Amino acid sequence: MNAVAEASRLVIDGMSRSFGETRALTSASLRVRPGEIHSLAGENGSGKSTLIKILSGVLRPDAGTLTWEGDVRKHLGSPSGAQGLGIATVFQETLVAPEMTVRDNIYLGTDRLFRYGRRKGEEVAGARQALGYLGLDGLGLERPMWTLSLAERQLTTIARAIIRPWRLLILDEATSALDAHHRDRLFDYLRLARSQGKSVLFTSHRMDEVLGLADHITVLRQGATVATMAVSEASRRGILGHMSGRADIIEVISAGPGPDGAARGDPRRRPDAGPQAGPRPVLHVAGLALRATSAPITLEIRAGEILGLAGLEGQGQVEFVECLAGLRRAASGQVQALGEGGQARAVHSYRGANRLGIRYVPRDRRHEGLFGPLSVFDNFAVTLWSDFNRLGLLRRRVARKRFEEFTQSSRLVSASPGRPISILSGGNQQKVLLGRWIAMRPRVLVVNDPLRGVDANTKEELYGLFRRLAADGVPIVFLSTEIVELLTLTDQIGVFHEGSLVAMLPTETSSDTDVVAAMFGDGERGASRNGANDG
């Protein structure tokens, strides 16, 4: 082995992994040394989670090599294989068996099929010690897991990792539910382990954690490693710039020549900014606190406005759109639809939201929106039947007309509306799904990451669809995990961090770096046109 490999605990080189059409990792590389804490940074969808799943043995890569303490491997086989090598992982989701006790959950997977890995006394002592490191000395080891708070559960999954004989500990957003005290205890433990020559690889959505804890940082973007640097040499702006990758943006936009052609040139501007003469507010969000601990959100959404929503995974943006759609109750505050005369009616339920004309397009189209075996037309028309029927008999002709209107305006290429929707491409399925809601003539359209997995050309067509809708005066709340998309389509971008709306950025004057900075809780410009509270 060469000198580099010897001084390294783990080297990843040229690693790639695809899921069907989606290329989650294209060429990731990473080097973790003994006795260092290494941060893995990147936006949503940059490939962090995929890489971590490969390193923990859950996934196998398509290509690339993994060198663990000098041995080159293609993959780690299974989670128990990875653990056998000394790699322990804490996953983003708190994965626990709820009916089992704390001790059983901590020692989960350490047994053979029929033989315990350790004596009960050893387990008790080991669990006590691990929980002690994490500041949970008093936790009853025989308590069933489901009686624990979220933070306690998360700490238990960390304890599960650290009782194993690890030399590399991987923490994927493992501090998201922890308060400052427990987080500090965890960090003390990690620093102690570092001083013993162990290695830590972690991801965090908090920039201050990254800068305060890590020795080195590796930045992933669109599945590839774009930078590796010592934290002492890195600046916040530098890291954020690598994550957002300014240079790539123009490339992506010009790659898809849209039918409108207007997106070109200046990607920041919508071609039609909608009626400017003081459009009336349609939706009023009054002091909405998503969680007990989050700052209340107050804002107005005006006719013709496209409001973008951004945030890292699980920061509250999804909860917010679900509140708008009446699918979820906030900790406090309410959402009101404003009528023509300004009368306010609160949204209490999904049915209520629908009656008020608030239409929600869910994120997971296969599970939440599409009826696979039904035809294209039936999928389109399913929401219309409640309106288009006479004495319970369906008025197919009216629905047909709407469908024709829609296929023309959206350039939906469909051989026959009678064929099952499952034969359409993902992009066309998404068009039908959007069309279903647009055909209902919504008063407000709320969309949750609607263009995920849609190819560039279809994306452009759908941008056009959204823009025409906004030009007709329909406000759109557009949640997206792609910042480029938000900058292309929206008027302003609300950024969520830890359950609060921390920034409201006017798209015209904001850069992708501003958005990323706010996503990592680093927003210097938490300006709020509509009075959004600064977290």
Place this chain on the structure above:
Amino acid sequence: MASAVSGRARPSALPRPAVRQVVRRNSYGAVPLALLIILFVVNAAVQPQFLSQQSWAASMAVLCPTVLTAMAVTLPVLSGNGGIDLSVGPLAGFMSVLIAAVLVPAGITTPQLIIPIVIVFGALTGAINGLLVAYVRLPAIIATLGMYLFYQGLGTEVLPEAGGSVPVWLVKLNGSFGPVPAVWIVFAVIALIWTLVTRGSYPRNLLAVGGDERAAYTAGVNVARLRLITYSIAGVLACLAGLMLTGLIQSGDGTVGPPYTISAITAVALGGISLAGGRGGLLGGALGGAVLFLIQELLTDAHVSVFQVSIIDGIVLIFALALNGTVEHLRRRSPAARPG
């Protein structure tokens, strides 16, 4: 209860927390245990001869296949992800055909030969179920329904009319050795094997996989292999049930088995076991089987017709599931269960 999974008190541990642990780990069994005691008392009160020596032995003999098939179904149900084994009934019934129409005519009559053959047969059938569920990833309800139909058909194909002869020792298993019902010895042997299996980490792995498959997998449990083993054990238990059933009916009969699938599933529900997996203990099915048997005993004593018994079985099944749901709901809401 003997189903204490692993929380056995150590000499050094204080007794009270240890007792509390055992109770907590087996809380699912509270309702079926209470039902069992009530029904036992009611039976004894209504039928004076219920507690007599002879009746006792006969009851245990009739109870035995029900309890064993219920225990067999319990395991796949606990393993979660829609796990179930519908094939236990026909498989048990097929044992009577195998013994009376195949093994005995071939001159295989000694327990030393028949018992291992039955066990291996069960393990192999269970392993096929397990392979289909854990590796081919068929839904358990479909895979084991296929096996159900297969053995139902095979039983009547091999032996179109009930008949054949069974070894004497097998019949004796349903009688008495002096004052002791022979079934007790069978139960003791099964309890011994059971204890050996459950003393180790198997229940912990099983409940983890049933509770959250991904948590178990990422923690390092070999989920697929655990399911394979689980269905194999279920097959062995079903075939042991078939062995006892053969002694009970004293002949081969391909049609006697299938109803045991339904009674086993009812027993699992009565035993406080979540059909979603991960909650419940290994002996819940046995308790449920005993409860179901006592209900039927009571109905038989009241001269209720067979059809009405079936109606009442249906009501009992629905009642048991509703009760499970209610108990679970109350448990989650109890102040002691609050996070904190």
